[in-house]
Amino acid sequence: MGRKAGEQRARVLAALDKLRHQIGLALGAARNANEAAKLDVARLELEQLVVRTGMERAGQDPELAERIRDPAMADVLNWLASVRSQFYTEWADGPNRLRELVAASAPGTAGRPAGEWLGRIGAGRGISVPGLWRVGSSTVDGSTAGRTAGTELTFDVAVPLLDESHLAITSAPRTRGTVDSIVENLLMRVLSTFEPGAVKIHLWDVGQLTAILPNFYALSRTSAVTVHDPTRLIDLLDELAGHIRRVHSYTMQAGYPSLRAMRTATKKRTEPWRIAVLYGNGENLHPEQLRDLKRVASGALDAGISLILIDVPTVLGGAVETISLVDERRAITSMTGSDLVVDLDPPLPAGQVATAASRIAEALVAKQGGPRSFADLLPTEYGTYSSARELRTPIGFFEGEPVEVVIGDATPHALIGGPSGSGKTNLLYALLGGLSARYPPNELAFYLLDFKEGVSFAGLAPGRKDESWLPHARLVGVNVNTDREFGLALLRFLADELRRRSAAAKQHEVTNLAELREQDPEGHWPRIVAVIDEFQYLFAGRDTVTALATSLLEDLARRGRSQGIHLILASQDIAGIEAFWGKPAVFEQCTLRVAMPKARRVLAEANQAAVAAPRWHAVINHDSGVSHGNQLAHVPDASAKGVFPSLQRELWQRFAGQGQPRLFDGAHSPLLEASAAYTSLQPTPRPRALVGQSIDVADTAHGVEMSGAPGRNLAVLGTSTKEALSILDSATRSLARQYPQGEVEFLLSCLVESCQPAVTELTDLLIAEGHKAGFVAGDELTELVTNLAAELSDMESPRILVLYGVDGALPALERKEPGKQSGLDHLRTLLKQGPGKGLHVLGWWRGVARLKDTLGFGGTDDIGAWAALDVQGSELSTFCAGQVVQWSPRPDRALFFDRTTHSSPEVLIPFHRPEEADD
Structure with a gap:
């Protein structure tokens, strides 16, 4: 019994000894693995430090030198040298390839010496938009590229900017002049590449009220360069945010993800590039400023806006390249990496820069010139546009560039406001003329109604002095201020047409006019534009006319967009229209707003742009009147004697087959002998006694x-x-x-x-x-x-x-x-x-x-x-x-x-x- 117990004890002790041995082995292996891991981490950290500092400078750094002398780290430099040697062996033709790449991506003014382009206006016109812009050069030893040691190989260094990337510059002590030189070089290259007005510069310096880039002073007196208040960074960021929202709005409506994509597809520039240069002082921005700056940066490139930040400590969203100054003439860039030092280009000659800026400014002023004429709104060839997707025409000019009005599914209806004498009637003529010249009568039909006591639209129908008429006009109603029933009749007609088009769309299983025209190419489906001037008279009474007109107008405003029926409502002041109190549906659908000088309640409540608008100008807004959608436009004189009639006669002769419009003049009673209802009468077993002219769209009695x-x-x-x-x-x-x-x-x-x-x-x-x-x-x-x-x-x-x-x-x-x-x-x-x-x-x-x-x-x-x-x-x-x-x-x-x-x-x-x- 005792012997058996002893054997059992011995087996237990043996098993425990074996377990302790195995545990010891495992712990030893773990310690070894831990030490090896620590060593690997230390080696990797040392590799990163050496790469970041540069192998040539690593021995000069006391801390790095001590770590390199550690026997465990002895082969780190050797390993890095072998890797670099292998890389440079493969990179034997690297400098040449870099030189060729920069030359291809930075053609002409973007990369050539200043003497070849400085002072020439639009020196890069005709070339594609450069992808890179030169800032300096870098040199490597020839041994790294299979050449004789000591041979220097130099290649150009450039950074992306327009549409490609933002740029962050970090200065070194006593390098403000160098920073200005870099910025001035880049901006002057960009400004000299394109025609005047194609690029707009915004300058903000937290430390200076004026004298930012003083060589650009001549440009600061034009729209090409704007210097912003150093205490109001928020205003600049709001302005840029507004541009981004507006640009994104119409590019997405047109089916493009960015302004560059739209420009590439259409081969047409609709917006200038914008470069915002922000000089900081190395201190953090206020949290709200930083938030707004990051929000702007994230969407800016797609809207054609690039940021250049100097000593603004932040991490921007989107693509950002960096330039970090080492001293007054050298820098490290993210494009070349930390191992290569970039020798910055010398400053452009100050006098030549000032002269070049003056020439660009003079060319911009000459290009913008004086007020444009009505003829400048018209295309070179009449009647070539299709209205299947939308209607589009310039209505005026801002700084020499046309400002367009777009009427379509996204901006279906327009609200135009302006006090008496502000140019509202002239703007309507500019709009009608621009659209009529672009779209043939089978693409566009006008129904025109003027409630005020006047004959603004009377000339668009044939008269005693001029037999011509506007071929696109189907109805012209004037002097109808006391005949509100005629406005109601027009709305009823449009409602009937809306039902007809909706039925056709349902039959062809489509949802909008463009699809209907594709499925029914033989159908007659022009876009209809109904212009009602002084439309508030239609709702002047508390009666059946007002109630019915309000209901019809709301329905047309909601559903007309999909079937190509558009309303243009013009008024001196919409505030007093009681019929719409508490019923904002009509005005909400009028996403296109046009405010003449001193107009009230047309734009959004907080948008006061019309108050400051100069005479003969208009604020064009496709975003329901919110301030970021504002576009100021000078509207040419379209209502002067003989101006519009000349266009009308040309169109009338070109589209001679189009029947004349129905003219309703509330100031003149119709003649029985001239009534179609009377002249068409013949003997019949069911005679009708004509009592008078009906107030209707059709010429009936x-x-x-x-x-x-x-x-x-x-x-x-x-x-x-x-x-x-x-x-x-x-x-x-x-x-x-x-x-x-x-x-x-x-x-x-x-x-x-x-x-x-x-x-x-x-x-x-x-x-x-x-x-x-x-x-x-x-x-x-x-x-x-x-x-x-x-x-x-x-x-x-x-x-x-x-x-x-x-x-x-x-x-x-x-x-x-x-x-x-x-x-x-x-x-x-x-x-x-x-x-x-x-x-x-x-x-x-x-x-x-x-x-x-x-x-x-x-x-x-x-x-x-x-x-x-x-x-x-x-x-x-x-x-x-x-x-x-x-x-x-x-x-x-x-x-x-x-x-x-x-x-x-x-x-x-x-x-x-x-x-x-x-x-």
Whole structure:
């Protein structure tokens, strides 16, 4: 028993000894691995220090020299030397290749000696945008490239800038002059490469208010160089941020990721490059300044903005190259690495730089010149642009460069504002002219409406002095300040067109105009631009017109963009439009804002750019009025005598097949003889009595069908003699054209003495046209209606009874003999039963109450149509199915209602009678 226990103990002890041995081996291996790892780390750290310091200078550094003498580190330098030797062996042709690379990437002014280009304007014009810009040169020993030791090989050193990289410069003590030399060299190379105005320089120095790069003084008096307040870095950063947002907005809208990509694809420069030079003092910026600077740097290159930071300690986002000065003539750059010292180019001769700057400044001023003319807005060839994607035209110039207006899916509608005399009408002409010259009429259609008392657009339609018209114009409405219904009619027309286009888009399974035109190339789908000048008049009243117009305008603003229907709303001041209080949808869709000098509430509330805008200029903003979208533009004189008409006549001759536009002039009543509705009349079994011109987009007239249905009579209400005569005249003459000679009889009676000559003349005219017509004296009216009532059942041919001043005959008509009906009873019979027998009454009553007396109780249905003149709407509800009628009398206008066709009354314009002057 004891022996067995001893054996077991021995086995346990043996196992424990073996375990301790294995643990000892593992710990020893771990210690060795740890020591080896520490040694490797130390070697790597030493390698990094040597590389950073440079192998030639490593022995001169006391700390490095001590570490290199460590036996464990003895082979570090040997290993690095072998690596460098191997690299330089492979790099035997390195200096030559570098020289060739820099020459190719920095052509012309970007890399050549200053004597070859300094003082020449646009010396690099025609070359591609350089990728590198020379700052100096570097030299290596020939032995590193397989040459004889001691042979020096020199190659150029350049840094990227425009579109490529930002640049951070770190100075050394007493090197401010050297820093200025580097910056001046780079900027002068860039400025001399391109045409004046292609590059804009921004200078900011935390330590100097002025005298930054004094050799550029001549340029600082132009837009090429701007010196910023050293205490307001935030203003410069905000300005740059605004440029970035604006540029990104329109480049992305055009489908390009950056300004450089857009420039490469279109072969056209739409924005100048900007270089912002910021001189710091080695101290950290304020946190908010640093945050804004980093935000600007991250998006600047894509927007054509490069930063040059001097002694501004920060790590920028995006590509950044560095230049660190060693002394007044040498530097280390990130392009060449820490082993190579760059010998900086000597400063450019100060006098030559100043002279070159003056020449560039003079060339820029000459290029910008004085105010451009309207002709400068026009393309060299007319009608060559497509509107499938958008509409685009320059509307003015800033510093000699065109400023464009873009109307499309991204900026679908425009809001233009400016007080009287600010140039708003001139701007509209510049816009219409620029678009008309670029797009043919099958690509662009204008609907033009001017609510103010004037004829701003009248010249775009044919007139007595000029037979030409703008081929793109489909509708021209002027002097419509009192005819708000015409503005409503335009909105209704556009809403109908929107529904038509939406239905076509749905049929072709597309979502916008560009896609619809691709799927339906044979369809007629031009972009429509509706310009409504002084549009606030459309919403001047608290009535049905305002309510309907507001609803239609909101719908068009929201949905019109996708179907190529665009609104341009112009006004002196939009603040007082009550219809839009609390309903910002319309203005929110007007992302294009144009503010004339002193305009209010057109741009964003905090954007006061229009306040300081000089005369004949405009602030163009495609970003809903926020300040970063501002573009100032001088608008050429497009409204001077003969300027626009000259373009119009050229376009008219070029596009001669385009029909003339519909002209609606609220200041002139239309002539019956000139109305298409009248001239097209022919004999018909269902004649219509034309009452007056409709206020509509189409050139149509209101009429009353004289069928056999009950109530097919017409009443004219009011005391306005001229309009009453006109309505009865046009109704009678239009009916006469629709009956063959001898098939109808007109019976005219006048109870208003002053109107008898006009009625007699109309009677003679009807007879001259071959119709049966007779004039019945007022005292014979009772007998006439009595006889007609008696003959009614046996009437064989149609008769038209035209009564002027019916109320004047009421006393005579009301008299009756015992047991017999009065003349009034017979008149009521004619009104009630006449239409069914072919007799219709066209009558003029000078008051609503007198018409009611004529009709008697329950007789209102016998007047199926009426035209009210100087009658208040509240008096008309009885004849309008009891609905509230909103109508206040207006000169030369009437309110018309036909219960068979109208849901509510409509305003019409009585036709002008040429003989009115003789009445």
